[in-house]
Amino acid sequence: MGAAKADRWSERGTRPVRVANCSGYKADPGYNMRMQAELGDVDFITGDYLAEVNIAENAEAMAAGNHPGWEATAWDGIEQTIDILNEKRIKVVVNGGAQNPRGLAEKVLELVKSRGYSLKVAYVEGDNLLPKINQLVEEGLPAHLDSGNADVNLPKNSLAVLDKSKPIVAANAYLGAREIVKGLELGADIVIAGRVADASPVIGAAQYWHGWSATSYDELAGALVAGHLIECSAYVTGANFSGFHEYDLDNFYEMPFGIAEIAKDGSVVATKHDNTKGMVTVDTVQNQFLYELQGNVYLNSDVKAYIENVKIEEVGKDRVRLSGIRGAPPPPTTKLGIFYRGGFHNEILVNATGYSTAEKWDLYERIMRNGLRKQGTIDDFDLLEFQILGVPQPNPRSQQKSTTYMRIFAEAAREETLYSLVKTMGENSMQHFSAGFHCSLDMRTAVPRPYLAFYPALFEQDRLETAVNVLDNATGKAERYETGHPPKYDALEKRLNYNTDAPAAVSSFGPTQSVRLGDIALGRSGDKGPNVNFGVYMYKPRVTSESTDQDAWNWFRSFMSRERMQELLDEDWRDEYFIERVEFPRIGAVHFVIYGILGRGVSSSARLDALGKGFADYIRDKVIEVPEKFLVALRRNGESKM
Template sequence: MPSLSGRILTSSTYAMASSAVPPSRPIRIANCSGALTDPGILMYNQAKYGPVDVITGDYLAEVSMAGSAMQRASNGAGWIRSALEGIQLSLDLINEKRIKVILNGGAMNPKGLAEKIHEMVHSRGYKLRVGYVEGDDLMHKVHHLLSKPLPHLDSANPDVRYDKDTTSFLDSPEEMPVVAASAYLGYRAIKKGLDEGADILICGRVSDASPVIGAAAAWYNWSESDFDRLAGSLIAGHLIECSTYVTGGNFPGASKHPPSDFLRLGPGIAEILPNGECIITKHDSLNGFVTPDTVKCQFVYELQGNIYLNSDVKADVSNIAIVKESKDRVHVSGVKGYPPPPTTKLAIFYRGGYQCEHLLNASGYATDHKWDIQELQLKDTLKEWGILEKFDVLEFQRIGTDMKDPDSQHASTTYMRIFAQSKDKDVLTKMHKAWHYQFMAHFPGMHYSMDTRLLAPKPFLGYYPAIIPQTEIEETVTILGDSLTEQSIRHAVHPPKQTEPLARRENYETANPVPLEKFGPTVNAPLGDLILARSGDKAGNINIGLFVQTPEQWEWFRSFMTKDRLRSLMRKDWKDWYFLERVEFTNIYAVHFVIYGSLGRGVTSSSRLDNLGKGFAEFIRAVHVDIPQRFLEESARSTKLEHL
C-alpha cells in the first residue's frame, strides 16, 4: 500500500520523499465518521475492505465541542471516545497497510487523545509517529475578544435580523459565562504534521474538510497559492465528511429503494486528482451506493450560497459539475479557488440559563380545540401568578396531524410540545407547578408519558457564531517522540499569507424566466414526486438545495422555484422578518436557498423541534404543487428503468 508520497515509505523518510518524488496516482481518502455517534467499526471497515491511503474522521458537530468542554471540566477527558475506539480496532491494519489517519476527534483535548494513542502504538511495538494540532481553543483569550465588538457570522449583511436573544450574552457575559470558544482551523498544520513524518494526526476544531485538504496537499506538495486545487479538495472533503450521507444515508430518494438497501452502509471515499478534481466512490464490498444524486444531495447540504468558505481557500462552486463515471464512481469538477478571507469562524458556547419541555398527547375528535384549551389554561395560571412575562421563551408547538377516520388510536394521536427557557430556574419550576395546578381540568382524553423528567429545568448552552481575524490564532502541530521518553517537537504554523475580503453573497432570481404554462397540463402532487432536496443548519439559519434531472425540467424548475415560491411553500413557518438568499447551480439543475433566522439562536439554544434543519427539505418536498404532467411521467419511467 503506497503511503502519502505515492510509494511505500517509512515515516522517517516521508518528509524528503513528499517533495522529491512525484505521486504516481491519485490519493485515495476514506472517511470514517460524520459525528461522534459513528462507531469505531467504520474506521476498521475503511481500512480493511479496500485500498486507501488516508482515513479521515469528522466527529465534531458544533454541539460536540460544547459537550466536550463540559466533559473536560468535569473529568479531564474532553476528546471523542468513538475516535479512540476506531483507532483501537484499526491500529493493526493501519500499521500493516501504512495508512495515514487524520481525525478531529481530539475535540477540546487533542493532546490527551494523541498521548493515549501514542501509548497504544508503543505498547504494540509499532513505529508510527503520532501528532496533534492545537490553536483552535481560544478560551484563554475569549474575554479579551469579547472586550471589543465581536461580529456575528452574518453581520456583513445589513438585511439579516437575528433572533431576539442572539446577542444578549454580549451585554452580560458575567451572567452567562462562556464554556467553549473554538476557532475553525484549516489544513496548514495538518500538512505540516504530515511533512514532518506524522502517521496519525489528532486535531481539535479544524473545519470539516480540512483533514482531506491537508492530506491531498501533502500528497501532491501543493503550495498555499494553489487555490484551484485546494478548492477542489475542499469540496471533496465536504462530499465525504458526513459519513454515509454520500452513500445512501439521509438520501431523499430513499423511498425508491427497499429498506434493506440501507443496512450497514459504508462511508464514502474521495479519490483526489492532481488538479483538485475528485472521484467520489466507496469500497465495493461495503453496502451503499454512490450516484450523481447522492453526491448532489451531499453537495447542497449545509452550503451558504455559491461560495464555500474555509480558512485557507474560498471555493466558488457556481459551475460545479457532477457526472457519473461508472457504477459507484462519480466525477466532480468545475470548482474555482480564490484566496481565503482574513477571518475565520469562532463558535462560542455559553451558559444561557435553563430550559424544560413537556409532551402531551391528544387523540381523536376536535384536536385543535383541545390544544387551545391547554395553551389558554397554562398561560392563564402563569399570568395569575405574575410570571408569564418572565419566560425568555415559551412556545406551544402542535406536532403532527391525526388520521382521518383513524384505524387505530395511535393513528389519531398528535402531541403538543411545551418548550420554555429562562435565566431563572425558579420560573421554569413554576411552569411545572402551573400544569399540575390545572391538571384535572384537562381537555377530553389528555394523556402523556408518566416519565416527567423533561419537565425538570436543566441548564442549556447558548450559541453565538462569531468571526475573528486569523491573526488571533496561534496554530501549532506537535509530533510526539518515537519513544515514550523522547522529547516532542512543536512546529508553529503561520496564518494564510494571501487573503482577500469577502464580497457580499450573491442573491438573485433566475434570468429570463419561462412562462410556466409553456410546459403543458399539470398535476397537483407533492413536489418530492419530481425533485430531490437536502437541508441543514448554518448557525441560526436553514439552507436547502433542490434539484431536478433533465434540461427541460430545469427550464421549468428555475422559473418555478422563486423566492416567493419558497415563502409560499413554507406556509405558516415563514416569518416576515426572515431574510432569504437564492442562487442557482446550472450544471446540476439546482436552486439553493438560505433562510436567515429560521433556527433562532441555533444548535443547543434553538427551540425548534428540528433544531438542525435536517427535516426542512422533506417538509418542502411533501407540499403539493402543480407539476407538469409529462415530467412526472418521465420520472416514473426513469424509476422503473432503474429497477429493471
C-alpha cells in the same frame, strides 16, 4: 486499486490520493476506521468527530474533571486499527482531539510504543481561544457570522453572550489544513487535531500528497469539496438520501463510509469500497454536495471555493466525478464558535385525541398562559412556545392515529421560572378539555435542564497562534512548530441572492397536474447555526433530450423562486426570516438559505427539527402544479423500485 502496498508513499503525487473517511460525528463507532483500513487500499483515513454542541459539552465536562476532552470513538478507532495502519502504512488525520488533542496524541503514542511500532504522532494547537475569550469580548464582541448581510435579522437573544451571569464555556476557531500539512511534512503518521473545519483533514491529506502550495487555489478548492462530500459518515453512500424509497431498503443499513480520490488538478471521484452495501450515484453525491451549503461560495481557512459551475457525472459503478470547482484566496476571517451557559430549558408533551382537537389545543394554551399570569412568571420566559404536532386521521382506524400532541417548549434564565410551568400543569391537571387529555407518564423532560447557547462569530486569521507538535517516540516530548497564516486573503463578498434571469411564465409550459414536489425532485437540507439550507433539483428525465432537459430546467428554476419558497413555508414563515437563493445550472439545482429559522441554533433552538435535516422532506411533501409534459419524461415517485 489492487492489494495494499507498503511502499505506497513512493507513489506520492503520481496518482490520485485515496482518502477514506471514518466518522461524521462522535457517535460513529471506532470499527468504521478499522473497516476503511481492512476492506481495501487507501492512503489516508480521516475523521470528523465534532458537531458544534459536543465540543462545547466536552469543554464544560473537562473543566469539571469529568471528561478527558477528546472523543472516545476517535481513540477506539485508532486502537482497533493501529496494527493495520502500521502494516499498510496508512496515515490518519482526525479532529477527535476536540478540546484536548495533546491528551489523545499522548495516549496514541503510548499505544504505538506498546506495539513496538515506529509510527510518529503529532497534534495541532491554536483553535482553543477560551483562555483569551473574555478579554476578547471586553475589547469588542467579535462580529456575528451573518452580520455582513444587512438584510438578515440576527436571532433573538444573540447578544446574551455579553451577559456576565452566563459564562462562556468554549470558544474554538475553525482551523484549516496548514498545521496538518506541516505535521505530515515532518513525518507524522497520525495527526490529532481539535476544531479544524470538517473538510480540513481531507484538504491536508491531498495537499501533502500532491505537494500543492498554499496558493494552489483551484486544487485546494477541489479538495475542500472532496472533504465536504465524505466528512458526513455514510451520507455520500446512501444515508440521509431523499431517493432511498426507490431502491431495495436492505441497501440502507450497514453502509460503508465514503472515499474520495483526489487528482493532482483537484478534481474528485467519490466512491466506496467494493462489495459493500450502499451506493455512490449521481443522486447520492448531488444530495450530499447540496448539504449544509451557504450559497455558491464555500469558505474555508485555506481557500474560497466557487461552486456554481460544478459538474457531477458517473464514471463507473459506484464512481462519480466532480469537476468545475474554482478556487480563490481564503477570507481574512474564520468561524469562531462561542458557547455560553444560556440558562435552563424544558419541554412538556401533552396529548389530545379525536373530536375538536384544534379547539382543545386552543383551550389548553389559554389555561397554561392564565396559570402563568396568576403566578406572575409569564414575562420571565426567554422563550415560550406551544407547538402542535400532527393532524388526527379522518375516520381513524386506531386511537393512536387519532392522537396528536402539544409540545410546550420553554427557556428562561432561572429554573424557578420553568418550574412555574410544571406547577401550572399540575394545578390544572383535572381542569382539562373534554375526553382525550393525557400525557406521558415519564415527565423527565419537564424538569429544567441547563443548556449551552451558541454565538457564531468571525475571527481574524492573523490573530490566531497555531502550531503543530510532533511527539518524540523515545521521550514523549513535543517539538513545537509554528505554522503562521495564509499568504494572501480575499475579502468576504456579499453572498449572491437572485431569482432566475428572465424567468419563463409558468403557464407557458402547458396543462399541469397536482403532485407533491418530492414526486419530481430530490433534495437535502441541514443547519448552519441559526439558518437552514435547502438544495433541490428535479429527477433526471427517463427519456432525455436537450430540449426536454432545457425546458424542464427553465420551468423548475422559474417556479422555485424566493417568493415560492416563502409560500411553501406557509405557517412556518416569519417576517423576521430572510431567504437567499442561488442556482447550480450544470446540475439543475436551486439552493436556498432561510436565515433565522433555527433561532440561535444547536442546543438552544426551539424547533423540534433543530438540525434542519427534516426540512427538505417537509418541503418535498408540498403539493404543487407540474406541467404534464414533464411528468411523462420524469421518473415518478412510487412507480417502481430500481
